[in-house]
Amino acid sequence: MDMKTPVQKVNRKTQSGSPFAYDGLSRVIHERARLGVLTCLVTHSRGMPFPEMKKLCALTDGNLNRHLQVLVEAQLVCLVKGPERERPQTFYRISALGRKRYLEYLAVLEQVILDGAPAARTVPEKSPEL
């Protein structure tokens, strides 16, 4: 995978002189637990039941419920019925919109890394005492 170029062109606030605003880091996706949930769902495109997701994301029932509610309300995640007819189970699945927004979000994350990583790896001339 070529990670040298961002997933897609990022709309940066360069024209207004604010390259570190990172407006594209959508608050719905950026929240740590929701970022984990969405990454989990994007890698399991057929969907996933609540208990499995809870385990893979290390979240409590209450937390996962709350974050799923936000994601469903934003139409990034949808509910689907599982394949087992005898014991029907609700699956959560990332929506087409969710996939699109997630990709846009990743593009900004990649931009953050491109901006910060080279400088962070360089030891400054005069290192602060802290």
Added chain:
Amino acid sequence: MDMKTPVQKVNRKTQSGSPFAYDGLSRVIHERARLGVLTCLVTHSRGMPFPEMKKLCALTDGNLNRHLQVLVEAQLVCLVKGPERERPQTFYRISALGRKRYLEYLAVLEQVILDGAPAARTVPEKSPEL
């Protein structure tokens, strides 16, 4: 820059079966505005005065103040006196600890991208209707 390999090895919750927990996304750094501020400061290792930072990060006085306070309390950012003797100005500078924590944080971000990007770029067999 080689972005195919993470900045450093990430301590993932794979042993406990929670690969999407992303515990390493420190809440102090992950908050969007603070991530912008730290990325700004890491790329300006000599430090930066408040007004310039405010502009580059597109933050209000109140917001930048609040976020800097959190970063200073966490010892990720420190205050230094500027070089101009006649008009002394306070500069904010990323600390050695801040640089270390920022690099650790970036390593987890890179892991998120490595986990999510390949799947997100693949169109699923049965695309949800949303």
